[in-house]
Amino acid sequence: MTKLSLSSFPANTYVTCKQCAKEINIYHLADCDFIVCPACRAYLEHTAGTEFQLKRTLNKLEFVPVITIGSIGIIDDEEFKVIAYIEKREKDTSYKWREYILFNYAIGYATLSEFDGHWSIIKGKEFFPDLVDIKDGHSSNIRYLNSDFQLFNKYTPQTIAALGEFGEDILVSKINAVEFVSSPYMLVKEKQGQKFEYYFGEYIEPKKIATAFNIDINTFPNRIGIGAIQPSKYLDRWNSLFTITGLAIIGVLLIHLLMGYLKPEKELFYESFQLIHSEVNGNNTIKSFASPSFDITDNSSNLEFFISSAVNDNWLEASMVLVNEQDNRTWEVSKGFEYYSGYEDGESWSEGDRYAEIMLSNIPKGKYHINIYPYSGDPNRDTLLVKVTANASMWRNTLLTCLALCLYPAYCWYRMRNFEKKRWDNSNYSPFVS
Template structure:
């Protein structure tokens, strides 16, 4: 919407109310057929220039119109004049709202509706330059390759009015359906005054600040928003989609870095052997003789080392302490790991637990020549082998996956907030897609 500009509408004229004899200002007399007296609120049918007759008596509007009748504004590069104010309610409910009818010189009517502080600009094919007839899919509509979901069905009635229009807005019988794809809405109206006619209108959600700016109204006078509007855009949705895109790019970069490190620092096998072990008869009943492995070299300035140990334990255990020794300065790193494997048959079913192999990881091991001091022990005194494999520069998928998980936290929070926003929106509808999740 653009700032108000000077309009070139015809000057207003007056007619006398046949009920209270007061003068009524008409802002669009050449097209006006129905008007309301601002003094006695009689709904009048204009039958000739300067003459009208009573159609029915209306109630006084409950609220003072926020947009002044006769005021002008430039909306989407077209000058419009406010010519009518309607108060409506939904039959059989307490829901009520307000509508302002605006007219232009060459693009017909548009409507500004306000419900609980939520504003919509509603226009038809005369106003929308690239208008296309929506396609019905039952509980949804297709408009310009976008699917609009059914949000509401209702029968509106006019309870009060000021201003003028060119059709019998008070007595017309309308059934309306609203389909949403925020920030837009398709309104389907079926009138049955003699014959059934269905018309479609496209609504766009407007922020209250836009209304204040366009009509030069103090923002403090704009009604506060209550709840979530039917087609109110979700900031959480925008955050979710943007965070999803950024996170996707970040995850790809993390994976590329992970693969690049694997190329720059490929895995290197340092040790791979099956060692004979024997029970130490002079020591503790479970203790085996220690041994020293052949030396190996780490060429990178800093590397991780993965140790894989294995032994064919059967309903028993084996534990080993491995001490990595730097042969130049005798610096050591010590780790311990146990292997346990048990199995059996109980109550007609076989069971097993544990494994015959385990792994251990050391990080940030500096460059140098090393060997291992190994101290095994086992509950099986006849155990005679211990397999050890040592590998440097092992691919650290765990760290990469943790990084990816942390990257996904923010979009997950945005998704939750977006979903919660949508659930609250659809609480106002009888056609909520979330109803089966309760």
């Protein structure tokens, strides 16, 4: 866009108010059909030359304009002069908002709209020529600039009070407005009779406006709630993290598969042992035993112990001591399991397992055996299956890592969704309400 010099704006024209005889400053007489006297609020209609006639007197302003009429500012390299200020409300509701009419001498008019401290700049086909390509219809969704705009609001705006100059009669214009949003953008369709026009809006931060017009940011109204097109920082984070986290999870899985390829699982032994029971002081005990010797050939390995027995309505526990036969170093682990089943109220039930798994990590290279000390509440339990696997695939750790990677993206998704739900609370067309 071209940045204009101040000299691009035409010279001011001065006319006399028909009601209070005060002098009124007009910035663009050629397009001025109506003007409001800042002294007495007289609403004057342009008849010819510099002649105006009194139509009526408008209400007093409810708010003090943040931007003074006549101010010049540069927004996105486009120079604007503020030529009017309007206070509006939605017909048959209590919703009110403020609009500042901006004039760019080379291009045309734009509007700065403020509602509950949320600002947007709205421009027409003079700035976005492809707006004329949007077809009129009754769809709740419009595709524009590679974004899907969803129906957000339908309303009839009414002027409460105004100040400045206008190119149309703002008191009798019967416009039906329809807003479509795709944060931080908005499409506004204004329809009068069979004629319609689209406008494109973008959320704008108060700081940017304050900088453009050299205004103290502290004079701006405080934000209330969430604006219709207010951008969500969590949406940006979610969109970024969705891709990054997906790639990270793929990386973790590839590393897991690579480690499995470089250090494949190896079954060291798989054997069913006979349990020998004895009675000591009236208590049932099971004689301990040792496994056959086996070799760990990698410099460091994890070992998975799998024990199983067909217990029923009972339990079994085993303490296992891994012994290095070269230096007598030991590693001890204990694990138990229980299984119960029955039939009640016409249905069978069961709980527990008939097996358990135990993992040891960083076991050095060497020759080993296992001393096994079983315990059971079942005096008839006669076998215990034991399997030892080296370099067992540690899917649990991998899945926990993937889950940890998903925690912050999940938090951002929750905050993003909550933000969107609050945004759509202000709409009768919320996708979050069936």
